[in-house]
Structures are given as C-alpha cells and as structure tokens.
Amino acid sequence: MTTLAPTPMKIPAVTDAEELTCDVLVVGGGTAGTMAALTAAERGANVLLLEKAHVRHSGALAMGMDGVNNAVVPGRAEPDDYVAEITRANDGIVDQSTVRQTATRGFAMVQRLESYGVKFEKDEHGEYAVRQVHRSGSYVLPMPEGKDVKKVLYRQLRRREMRERIRIENRVMPVRVLTADGRAVGAVGFHTRTGAFVTIRAGAVILATGACGRLGLPASGYLYGTYENPTNAGDGYAMAYHAGAELTGIECFQINPLIKDYNGPACAYVANPFGGYQVNRHGERFVDSDYWSGQMMAEFAAEVAGDRGPVYLKLSHLPEESISALETILHSTERPTRGTFHAGRGHDYRTHDVEMHISEIGLCGGHSASGVRVDDHARTTVPRLYAAGDLACVPHNYMIGAFVFGDLAGADAARYRAYDGELPADQVREAHELIYRPLRNPDGPPQPQVEYKLRRFVNDYVAPPKSGARLSLALEAFERMRADIASMGARTPHELMRCAEVTFIRDCAEMAARASLARTESRWGLYHDRLDHPGRDDVSWFHHLDLHKSPSGAMEFTARPVAPYLVPVEEFTPVGGPSRHLGEVRPEHVATAGPRELAPVAARPAAARAADAGAVDRANARDAASPRLLELLGLAEAEPELAAVEPYLADPDPAVRRTAVAVLTETVPPGTGRALAGALADPDAEVRAAAAASLRELVETLPPEPALGAALAGGLAQPDPVVRAAALDVLRALRLGEAGVFAAALDDPDITVRTEAVRALVSVDAVRPLAGAADDPSREVRVTVAKALATVGSAALAAADRDLLTAALDRLTEDGDPLVRGAALGALAATGCPPPLAARAVAALSDPAWQVRSGAATALSAASADPAVPALAKALADPNADVRKAAVLALSRHRTSAEARAALATATADSDADVRAYAARGL
Ligand SMILES: Cc1cc2nc3c(=O)[nH]c(=O)nc-3n(C[C@H](O)[C@H](O)[C@H](O)COP(=O)(O)OP(=O)(O)OC[C@H]3O[C@@H](n4cnc5c(N)ncnc54)[C@H](O)[C@@H]3O)c2cc1C
Numbered sequence: 049m050t051t052l053a054p055t056p057m058k059i060p061a062v063t064d065a066e067e068l069t070c071d072v073l074v075v076g077g078g079t080a081g082t083m084a085a086l087t088a089a090e091r092g093a094n095v096l097l098l099e100k101a102h103v104r105h106s107g108a109l110a111m112g113m114d115g116v117n118n119a120v121v122p123g124r125a126e127p128d129d130y131v132a133e134i135t136r137a138n139d140g141i142v143d144q145s146t147v148r149q150t151a152t153r154g155f156a157m158v159q160r161l162e163s164y165g166v167k168f169e170k171d172e173h174g175e176y177a178v179r180q181v182h183r184s185g186s187y188v189l190p191m192p193e194g195k196d197v198k199k200v201l202y203r204q205l206r207r208r209e210m211r212e213r214i215r216i217e218n219r220v221m222p223v224r225v226l227t228a229d230g231r232a233v234g235a236v237g238f239h240t241r242t243g244a245f246v247t248i249r250a251g252a253v254i255l256a257t258g259a260c261g262r263l264g265l266p267a268s269g270y271l272y273g274t275y276e277n278p279t280n281a282g283d284g285y286a287m288a289y290h291a292g293a294e295l296t297g298i299e300c301f302q303i304n305p306l307i308k309d310y311n312g313p314a315c316a317y318v319a320n321p322f323g324g325y326q327v328n329r330h331g332e333r334f335v336d337s338d339y340w341s342g343q344m345m346a347e348f349a350a351e352v353a354g355d356r357g358p359v360y361l362k363l364s365h366l367p368e369e370s371i372s373a374l375e376t377i378l379h380s381t382e383r384p385t386r387g388t389f390h391a392g393r394g395h396d397y398r399t400h401d402v403e404m405h406i407s408e409i410g411l412c413g414g415h416s417a418s419g420v421r422v423d424d425h426a427r428t429t430v431p432r433l434y435a436a437g438d439l440a441c442v443p444h445n446y447m448i449g450a451f452v453f454g455d456l457a458g459a460d461a462a463r464y465r466a467y468d469g470e471l472p473a474d475q476v477r478e479a480h481e482l483i484y485r486p487l488r489n490p491d492g493p494p495q496p497q498v499e500y501k502l503r504r505f506v507n508d509y510v511a512p513p514k515s516g517a518r519l520s521l522a523l524e525a526f527e528r529m530r531a532d533i534a535s536m537g538a539r540t541p542h543e544l545m546r547c548a549e550v551t552f553i554r555d556c557a558e559m560a561a562r563a564s565l566a567r568t569e570s571r572w573g574l575y576h577d578r579l580d581h582p583g584r585d586d587v588s589w590f591h592h593l594d595l596h597k598s599p600s601g602a603m604e605f606t607a608r609p610v611a612p613y614l615v616p617v618e619e620f621t622p623v624g625g626p627s628r629h630l631g632e633v634r635p636e637h638v639a640t641a642g643p644r645e646l647a648p649v650a651a652r653p654a655a656a657r658a659a660d661a662g663a664v665d666r667a668n669a670r671d672a673a674s675p676r677l678l679e680l681l682g683l684a685e686a687e688p689e690l691a692a693v694e695p696y697l698a699d700p701d702p703a704v705r706r707t708a709v710a711v712l713t714e715t716v717p718p719g720t721g722r723a724l725a726g727a728l729a730d731p732d733a734e735v736r737a738a739a740a741a742s743l744r745e746l747v748e749t750l751p752p753e754p755a756l757g758a759a760l761a762g763g764l765a766q767p768d769p770v771v772r773a774a775a776l777d778v779l780r781a782l783r784l785g786e787a788g789v790f791a792a793a794l795d796d797p798d799i800t801v802r803t804e805a806v807r808a809l810v811s812v813d814a815v816r817p818l819a820g821a822a823d824d825p826s827r828e829v830r831v832t833v834a835k836a837l838a839t840v841g842s843a844a845l846a847a848a849d850r851d852l853l854t855a856a857l858d859r860l861t862e863d864g865d866p867l868v869r870g871a872a873l874g875a876l877a878a879t880g881c882p883p884p885l886a887a888r889a890v891a892a893l894s895d896p897a898w899q900v901r902s903g904a905a906t907a908l909s910a911a912s913a914d915p916a917v918p919a920l921a922k923a924l925a926d927p928n929a930d931v932r933k934a935a936v937l938a939l940s941r942h943r944t945s946a947e948a949r950a951a952l953a954t955a956t957a958d959s960d961a962d963v964r965a966y967a968a969r970g971l
Contacts, residue, residue, distance in 0.1 A: 056490040056539040057243045062480050065236075065245040067471075070096035070215070072461045073235060073250035075222050076284065078107025078277075079447055080437030080454035081256035082201045087458030088254075089213035094466070096248060097205070097214055100221035100240055100545065101279055104202045108258060108277045108438070109447065113197055114318045114382055115179075116168065117340075117446040119158055119189040120151050124178040127151035131615040133185050137341040138417055138443045139571050139584065140620035141297070141592060144613050145424040146442040149456060150449040157451045158189070165200045165716070165749040167193045171839065172780070172810035179321050183338040183965050188317055195381040196745050203714055208687055220246055223283070223548050224479040225253050225291040225433060226472055232291060232433035233467040236479035243541035245480060247471060251464030252432040254457045255420070256450075257284030259302065259438040260556045262549070264408030264511055265503040266311065271496060273311040275304050275407035281549035282556035284439040285411060288420045289555060293428040294594045296421040296441045296608075299563035300575045301512070302412035303345050305359075308405035310389045314361045318377055322370040323930075324363045325962075326404065328356040333929060333961040340444065342416070342573030349406055349574050360401035365898075367867050369828045371397045406574075409511045411556055414438035414445045416575060418560075421594060426457035429596070434461055485534065486547040492537030495546040502529050502550065506557050512577040514564050520635030522561040529554055559595060559603065566605045566633040567593050590622065605630040676704045684711045690719040697723060702732035709735060713742040721750040725759030728771045736766075740774030747781045757784035764789065769798035776801065780808040791817035799826045810836045815849040819856035830868045834860045838875035853879065861888055866897035873903030877910045877938075886911035890919040898928040905931055909938035913945045921951035929960035936963055940970030 072088040074081045077099035085097045099106055120130045130151040135142050158168060158176075169177040169190040180186040191197070205214055222237035232253040237246050261276025272278035289295060305326070307314050316326055326348075328334050334351050337344035352359050363371060374397065379387035390396065413419030419441030426434045434457040437450035445453065486492065509522035533554055536547045569585035570578045591607040598604045606629050610622035680696050688711070696708035709727055712720050724746075727739035743750070743760075750756065763775030776793055779785035785808060793805035794817060802824060809818050818840065821833045837853055837860075845853070857879060860872035873889055881889060889911065892904035905923050908916040916938070923935035936955050942948040955967035 054539050056487050057541065059484045059487050060243065060245045062245070062477055065247045065476070067247045067249060068096055068215075068217070069249045069466050070094050071251045071465050072096070072254065072458070073098065073248050073252070074254045074256060074458075075235065075287070076107070076256035076258060076437070076439075077101075077103035077216065077218075078256060078258055078437065079109050079450040080439075080457070081107075081254070082205060083451045083454030084254045084256055084434075084436055084458035084461070085214050086204055086210065087455045088462040089210055089458075091459060091462035093213070093251075093462040093464075095214045096250070097216045098220045098222055098235075098237065098248070099216070099218050100283075102218045103205065103216055105198055106277075106279065107198070108280070109198045109201075110277065113191050113195075113447055114315060114377060115191050116154075116158065116187075116189040116448050117317065118150065118154065118187045118444065118448055119176070119178065120154050120187065121158070121176050121178050121189065122155060124176070124186050128615045129185060130187065132617045133339055134444050135613065135615070135617045136619065137339045138300075139342075140586075140590060140617070140622065141300075141417070141571070141610055142443055143423075143592075143611060144615055145611075146422065147445075148614055149424050150442065150445055150452050153452045153455070154448045157448055157455065161197075161200075161451065162748045164204050165746055166197055167191060167745065167748060170781075172807050172836070173839075174781075174783075174811070181317050181320050183962070183969070185339065190318070190321065192377060192381065193745060199714065203716065206687070221283075221545055221548070222248070222287065223482055224475065225255070225287050226475050227291050227430065227433075228467070228469055228472050230292075231431040233469065234471060235287075236476055236483075238483050238541070238544065240541050240545040243544065245483070247476060249467050249471060251466050252434065252461035254426070254434040254436060254454075254461055255284040255288055255439055256435075256437045256454060256457075257287070257439055259410055259412035259414065260285050260553070261410050261412075262499075262553055263410045263503065263506055263556055263560065265500070265507050266408045267405065268309060268311070269500075270311070271499055271503070274410070275306055275311070275313065276302075276410055276412070280438070282411065282552040283549065284435065285420065285559065286552040286555040288428060288430075288433070288435060288439075289559065289595075289597055291430055291433060292597055293430045293433055293435070294421040294596045294606075295419065295559065296592050296594045297413075297417040297419065297443075298411060298559045298595060299567045299593060300342070300417045300572050301560065302407075302410040302416040302418065303342075303349075303512070303574055304407045304415060305345070305348055305404050306407045307361075307386075307389075308358070308403040310386065312383045312386055314402055314404050315378055315382055316361055318382070319361060319363060319374060322374055323366050324361060324374070327360055327362045327401070329358055329360070330356060331362065331929070332356075332959050333963075334359075336961050336965065337573075338965065342571075342575035344573065345406065345575065346573035346577065352405060359404045361404055362401045363397040364399060364401050366397075367899075368398070369831070409506065409560075411560065412438045413441045413443065414447075414450060417441055417443035417572070421592075422453070424456070425460045426453045427460065432461070432464060482551060483544060483548060486536050486538035486544060489535055489537045490539045492535045493532060495536055495538065495543060495550055498529070498532050498536050499546075499550045499553065501532065502526075502554060502557065505529070506560070510557065510561050510564065512574050513579045514577060515579045516565060516636045517580075517638045519561045519565045520638045523558065523565075523635045526554060526558045526561065562603055562633045563593055563595055563605070565635065566595075566630060590620070591628070594627075602632050605633055674701065674704065676701060677707055680704065680707050680711055684714060687715055688717060690717045690723055693717070694723065697727055702730075702735055705730060705732065705735045706738050709738040709742055713745060716746060716749065720746065721753070721756040722759050725756060725763060725775075728760075728763040728766060728768075728775065733768065733770075736768050736771050740770050743774055743778045747778055750778075750782065752782040752784050754784075756782070760784065761789060764793065769796070769801050772796060772798065772801045773804045776804040776808050780804075780811050783811075785812075787812045787814040787817065790814065794821050794824070799828055802826065802829045803832050806832045806836050810840050813840050813845070815840055815845065815853050819852040822856040822860050827865045827868055830860060830863060830865070831871045834868060834871035834875050837872075838878035858885065861885065861892075866895065866900045869895070870897065870899035870903035873900065873907040876907035879910075881907045881911040883912075883915075886915050890915055893919055893923050893926075898926075898931055901926060901928065901931045902934045905934035905938050909941040913942045913948070917942050917945050917948045917951070921947065924951055924955050924958075929958075929963060932958060932960065932963045933966060936966045936970060940966065943970055
C-alpha cells in the first residue's frame with residue numbers, strides 16, 4: 049500500500065494575519081520568560097506570553113532541576129566572592145554589573161520561588177543545605193524535588209490575578225522581532241499547529257528563548273539528542289541579530305561533560321554530596337581547575353582523548369543507601385530514561401562507573417558566555433528589546449540567573465504601553481516569506497536532511513580545537529547552505545516550524561564561525577581554543593567581541609574593552625577605554641593548498657490562530673478519560689474551591705481520586721493541606737502515594753495550621769510506610785510536631801520512617817531519643833544518627849545532653865559496621881575529639897575500610913596537634929585518594945604547626961587533583 053504525502057496546507061495571505069496587541073510581549077515560556085511575564089503583570093502591564101511548545105512543560109526546566117548551581121545564600125557565600133569567581137572562570141571578560149545582579153538578587157529569588165512552592169533542600173533546622181561542589185565557593189543548593197518547578201510556575205501564571213493580565217498563547221512561534229524608528233514594536237510568527245499567520249504589536253519585547261542547543265551534532269547523530277532542550281534552536285539569537293541588537297562572546301561556546309551515548313548530563317553536582325566524583329580510568333581525579341570553566345572542559349577533553357581516558361563518574365565505591373538515593377534522583381527527577389539506558393547495557397552504579405564524554409557545541413549565556421549583549425536590567429542595545437535567560441550574555445547565570453534576569457526584564461519593560469503606530473509592512477512581508485516559503489516547494493529536501501548536513505559542517509569545521517582554515521571552510525559551507533535552506537520543502541505547520549528553526553541554526557553557525565575567526569587568540573580553555581593562535585593575548589584581546597547586523601546586512605564586529613570592575617580581582621585590571629571597530633571578518637584563503645597572491649573576498653550574503661492549544665492538549669487527554677475525569681480536568685482550568693474537588697476525592701474510581709489530588713496540587717485552594725492529609729488514608733496505595741508526594745511538594749506553601757498537624761499525626765498510625773514517612777517529613781518541615789511524637793516513630797518497623805524520625809528529632813534538638821537510636825538495628829539509621837549527632841545542640845546543649853551525645857558517638861565509633869564507624873568518626877570533627885577518641889581515630893587510620901580511615905582523618909582535624917599531625921602526615925601515603933584528601937583538609941586546620949605545613953607541601957605533588965589543590969590552599 050502506498051502512503052500519499054499530506055496535501056500541503058495553503059499559504060495564508062499577509063493580510064489574513066491575526067493581530068495581537070499587548071504592552072509587553074514575552075517570547076518563550078521557559079524559566080526566564082515565565083518570570084518576566086509574572087513580574088511585568090505584577091507591575092500592571094498587559095502581557096502576551098508566546099511559547100512554541102506548551103508553557104506547562106516546555107524549556108530546560110521541563111524535565112526537572114536537581115539543584116541551583118549558583119545560589120549566593122547569606123551566611124554561606126558573599127556576593128562579591130561570587131562575582132570574583134565568575135570573573136576568573138571567564139578569564140576576566142565579564143561585565144560585572146550584570147553578574148552582580150544575580151549575586152545580589154539570587155537569594156531573594158530563591159525565597160520568591162519558595163513562596164510559590166518550589167522546594168530547596170534544607171537541613172533539619174530549616175537552613176538551606178548549600179553544598180560546595182568546586183574547590184572555591186559554596187553555591188550549589190540541591191532541589192531533590194526539582195521536577196516540579198515548571199508545574200509550580202504554571203500554577204502561578206494561572207492564578208486569577210495573573211490570568212487577567214497574562215494571555216498565554218501556546219504553539220505560537222515568533223520568527224522575527226519588528227522594529228520601527230530603531231526600537232522594538234512587536235513580532236511576527238505563526239501557529240505551529242494550524243499554520244495561521246500572527247502579528248503582534250507590543251510596547252516592549254522580551255526574548256527568553258533559551259540557548260542555541262541545536263548547533264553542533266551530538267555524537268549519536270540524532271538531531272534532537274542534544275544536551276540542551278532541543279526546541280531551543282537559536283531562535284532568539286537570530287531574532288535579536290536581525291532586529292539589529294548586538295550579540296557578544298559568541299566565540300565562547302558551550303560544551304559540557306555528559307554521559308557517553310546518552311543525551312543527558314552525568315550530574316556530578318548531584319553525585320558529589322553523596323561522595324561521587326569524576327575520575328580517569330586509573331580512578332584518579334584529574335581536574336585542576338577550581339571552578340566550572342572552559343579550562344575545566346579543556347582538562348576534561350584532554351583526559352578523555354589521552355591514554356588515561358576514558359573518564360568516569362565514579363559511584364561504584366558508594367554504599368547501597370547512597371546509590372539507591374542517587375538512583376531515585378537521577379532516574380526520576382533528572383531523566384527517567386537514564387535508568388533504562390544503563391539497564392539496557394546491563395550496567396548498574398554498583399558494578400559500573402559511568403563513562404562520560406563531552407557534548408556537542410552550542411551557544412549559551414547560562415552555562416558559558418555566548419549571548420545577546422544586555423545591561424544590568426536585561427536591556428539589549430535595541431531600545432525596548434530585552435533578552436533574559438540562557439539567551440543573554442550573563443556568564444554562568446544558570447537557572448537562578450535566568451529567573452533574576454527575567455524578573456529584571458519584566459520590571460523594566462512594564463513601563464511601556466502597546467505600540468500604536470503602523471507595523472512595518474516590509475518586515476512583516478519578509479517574515480511571512482521566511483515562514484511559508486517551504487510550502488511552495490513541498491517536494492524539496494526535507495528539513496532533517498538539510499539540518500543534518502548543516503550541523504555536520506559545524507562539527508567538522510567550527511567545534512574546537514579551532515583553526516582559521518577550518519573556520520573559513522565553515523563560512524563557505526554556510527554560504528552554500530543558504531541555497532539548500534531556501535529550497536527546503538514542507539507540507540504541514542509542524543514542518544514549517546522545523547524549517548524556520550534551520551534558518552536560525554544557520555544564522556547561529558555563521559555567527560559562531562565568524563566570531564571565532566575574529567578573535568585571534570585562545571581563551572576560555574576548550575571554548576575558544578585556536579590552534580593557530582595558541583596563547584592568550586591580553587594586550588589585544590582583553591575585550592568583549594560584539595557583533596551586529598549592519599544596515600547593509602553584513603555581520604560586523606567590534607572589540608569592546610572590559611569595563612573597570614566593581615569587585616577587584618587580583619589577576620586582571622581592566623581599564624576600559626574606546627572600542628575598536630573591526631568591521632566584517634573575511635575568511636582565509638583555503639581553496640588551494642599553498643600560498644596565493646590575492647586573498648579572495650568572501651561572497652556577500654544574498655539578500656487563524658485556531659483553537660487554543662491548551663484546549664487541544666486537554667482534548668487529547670479527554671479522549672481516553674472517564675466522564676468524571678473530564679469534569680475534573682474542566683474544573684482544573686477554573687480554579688476550583690476545595691468544596692468543588694472534594695467529591696472527587698471520594699470517587700469510587702482510584703484514577704479519579706488520584707487526579708483530584710493532582711488538581712488540588714496544581715490549584716491549591718484554601719484547605720488543600722488538610723484534604724491531602726485526609727487522602728493519606730485512601731484505600732488505594734497510588735492515591736496515598738500521590739497525596740504524600742503532593743504534601744511534600746507543597747510544604748513551603750501550606751499554612752502550618754493545628755488542624756493539618758492533627759491530620760498528619762493521624763497519618764503516623766497508617767499501615768502504609770510511605771504515608772508515615774511523609775507525615776513525619778511534613779510535620780517536621782512545618783514545625784507542627786513534637787519530640788515525643790517523633791521519638792515514638794523510632795520504633796517503627798520501616799527504615800525510611802525511622803530515618804525521617806531521626807531528621808525530625810534533630811530539628812527539635814532532642815538528644816536523648818537520638819542517642820538511644822544509636823543502637824538501631826539498621827546500619828542506614830545508625831549512619832544517619834551519627835551524622836545527626838554532629839548537627840544537634842551546639843553550645844546551648846545541657847551538660848546531661850552533651851554527655852549523652854558524647855557517649856552515643858563513642859559507641860558508634862566502635863560499631864561493627866565500617867560505614868557507621870566512618871560517619872561517627874567524621875562527626876567528631878564537629879563535636880570535638882578529646883584524647884581518648886583522638887587515640888581511637890589514630891588507630892582507625894589503619895582500618896581496612898577506607899571510609900573508616902577517611903572519617904578518622906576528618907576527626908583528627910578537631911584533635912590536638914600532638915597526636916593528630918604525625919598520624920595525618922602518614923595518612924598522606926594512603927592508597928585511597930579520599931583518605932588522602934581528608935588528611936590534607938585536616939592538616940590544613942593544623943596549619944600553624946610547621947610539621948603540618950611540611951606534610952602539606954609534600955601533598956602538592958599528589959596524583960589526585962583534589963589532594964594537590966587542597967594541599968596548596970592549606971599552605
Ligand atoms: C540538561 C540541563 C541541566 C541543567 N541543570 C541545571 C541545574 O542543575 N542547575 C541550574 O541552576 N541550572 C541548570 N541548567 C541551566 C538552566 O536550566 C537554564 O540556565 C535555564 O533554565 C534557562 O532558562 P531560559 O528561560 O533561558 O530557557 P528555557 O527554560 O529553556 O526556555 C526557553 C523557552 O523558549 C521557548 N522557545 C524557543 N524558541 C521560541 C520561539 N521562537 N517562540 C516561542 N517560544 C520559543 C522554548 O520552547 C522554551 O520553552 C541546566 C540546563 C540543562 C540543559
């Protein structure tokens with residue numbers, strides 16, 4: 049049977065455009081875009097939010113976040129230190145005024161997100177559990193339940209007050225920003241499901257379309273198997289460029305470590321707090337760089353390619369409980385397919401470390417520094433045009449920076465009212481042509497073929513290490529590809545979207561190649577490694593490299609000196625000064641091998657929105673749903689009161705009850721907490737699990753009412769351990785429980801429940817029951833108790849409690865299980881390590897288990913120097929790198945001793961990168 053290609057859709061006339069009007073147009077409903085829309089609406093603007101996918105689950109956050117990479121939490125880090133670190137990570141080329149916005153506003157943003165219901169990891173006392181991942185700075189704030197961030201944001205957008213001000217149009221994709229009199233006045237796009245032509249008239253335009261993730265081709269060869277969210281095809285880079293805005297740092301690519309053959313990050317940030325780290329095949333840490341940077345990637349790439357490669361994320365040395373906790377995060381919050389991938393190879397973290405590789409190249413401000421030039425209020429160089437998130441050049445801004453700059457853009461743009469002049473007809477016509485051209489040629493080369501070819505050239509000629517010759521060949525290839533792109537064929541609105549994306553990718557590829565050609569030095573490690581200009585040249589190139597589209601249509605470059613810093617950084621002293629106009633960048637002559645007299649001049653570039661897509665989604669769901677489910681889904685759209693949902697919580701069908709829990713979680717009417725606590729008693733296990741998960745998800749937003757406390761306490765008597773554990777967790781977090789209730793749970797038959805009880809007891813500093821739990825039959829619980837004892841109390845502890853604590857730790861350091869002994873010894877570093885215990889720690893440095901030796905070395909950091917330093921110096925010869933690292937860190941605390949300093953000096957030549965780096969710092 050032959051299948052006929054669908055009849056191509058008809059091209060709508062330019063005059064058939066549906067015109068939408070708003071004060072503030074936000075393009076892209078991901079991280080930065082949703083925040084920009086919320087803030088602009090809060091400031092009184094009428095906002096139109098256009099998203100080419102669906103806001104509920106689009107963008108980099110869609111599959112969840114495992115942590116904030118760059119939270120400057122008061123008491124844990126200083127904004128100026130963060131600014132200095134980002135400056136160093138970028139070899140000095142930063143506009144510190146932008147980075148400082150993230151440093152100073154990031155914490156308020158964390159709190160704002162928390163008020164929306166986003167959960168960040170906190171310790172038992174309710175303090176943020178910030179982690180140190182790199183050697184300098186403690187900025188990583190884990191989000192074990194980060195899978196819900198997008199859901200939470202969507203809930204905010206759909207609050208009644210916001211709905212009145214924010215119109216969301218899903219599946220509408222702008223392709224060009226419109227300008228008049230040099231300022232942004234709107235955009236042109238189309239509906240990716242119906243093909244309808246759409247024009248937008250706006251007072252200001254905020255581009256928040258994310259990274260250019262589809263620039264290089266992944267090693268797998270799959271077009272969409274990218275590190276970045278593949279819908280982020282560089283749309284905003286192209287739109288900003290054609291609107292006349294400056295882009296900057298485009299030659300500083302994004303390249304990330306990732307799992308080999310799998311489309312996803314290895315998540316060393318997640319694994320690190322559990323004891324996982326990157327090593328070469330000899331099991332040695334090899335990264336000397338102190339922070340995430342191109343230099344770090346260069347070290348990584350060299351190790352992968354060298355004799356000591358491949359590179360692994362090492363997890364196989366971890367105990368079962370750490371591995372299963374990691375599996376829960378990595379195989380659910382991060383990416384569910386990850387577990388399937390490893391299982392398909394017969395690999396397991398217990399038996400196989402995870403082989404890693406490097407990603408394809410991309411453009412990204414958030415992970416690197418390639419983006420649209422913005423000031424400290426997200427303003428581009430085109431008036432009333434803003435850029436925020438990964439699209440903007442605010443180096444290493446990541447998720448929290450995207451939120452901060454979305455907020456800044458929304459606040460600034462909110463002062464403009466809708467444009468009421470004529471929309472520029474020529475620009476509208478050109479955009480119409482760009483969108484619908486492939487329909488005139490339905491049998492032309494299909495987008496996947498053209499895109500594959502284009503991105504293969506990117507890999508061949510643009511990816512580092514770079515050279516003038518290869519970059520010149522790239523430019524030739526990209527010029528040729530203009531014709532291939534112009535002849536691409538499409539028949540459906542979806543294919544039109546893909547074809548438009550290929551034009552964006554080509555624009556980005558050309559920018560990447562020309563910018564790389566223009567900067568005749570090497571900088572940012574792997575990100576801009578020029579084989580023909582191997583050194584860093586601070587005399588000529590301590591500059592930003594800006595590019596823009598000149599009025600003639602040519603891509604022109606300017607070298608802009610780095611402005612004097614707000615936060616001094618020892619290594620660099622920028623003095624500012626005038627910019628150097630470089631003009632166009634021509635390719636080198638590479639058509640014939642050997643010299644030629646005349647360099648050739650580069651060829652110059654040739655010159656019914658229909659149904660609400662949300663309704664389409666819901667309609668799809670309805671096809672398969674029962675009538676009660678249909679009613680519920682309808683209710684969800686209408687912000688129901690609790691009373692309207694309650695009957696569904698009592699429905700005989702568990703699927704309906706489960707959905708009712710989901711609706712409550714999404715809409716959160718008053719009384720939700722109690723209703724969810726009630727659902728913990730549901731006869732169906734899945735409903736109970738959903739209610740438990742929802743209570744945990746909403747914990748930051750639920751009022752701590754006594755009635756909720758009573759309902760949760762009721763959950764402690766339920767036979768289901770999932771319910772009991774969740775009840776304890778939520779009681780603790782809302783400060784609704786008492787020591788007696790928590791202590792009773794120490795007798796629970798379930799390990800998870802007892803572990804939650806330990807955490808809850810720490811939150812109320814209840815030493816006596818905690819000390820009793822040191823005899824728990826489960827190793828996992830005893831490890832938790834050992835760590836907990838290090839965090840309770842402090843100076844305020846009564847003498848009797850202190851004695852109990854010491855006695856419990858004393859017992860635990862002699863536990864039969866090495867992991868418990870290791871954890872207990874490690875705890876002594878916080879509680880103190882007086883002589884009898886110090887002697888035990890010294891002896892434990894000879895224990896066969898490395899975890900015990902590592903804990904013993906840590907304990908000795910709090911012992912007096914006499915017994916500690918000689919023993920620690922000996923431990924520097926331990927075969928296990930983690931033991932040596934612990935010894936180095938402990939010796940650093942004894943650095944007033946000459947013997948300790950001498951020992952540290954020897955460790956600066958250790959084969960493990962962490963050991964030598966911490967030794968050098970300790971001196
Ligand atoms: C794999 C991965 C892991 C990460 N892990 C972390 C982490 O653990 N911690 C951390 O702090 N940061 C992390 N980040 C970085 C962080 O997620 C991003 O910096 C941030 O989410 C970027 O936000 P954004 O708004 O710029 O882009 P996005 O959130 O991706 O939003 C862009 C949106 O624009 C839409 N769009 C694109 N083009 C158009 C168009 N033409 N018209 C309409 N809509 C359009 C897209 O569909 C998308 O919804 C990670 C990123 C990735 C890719």
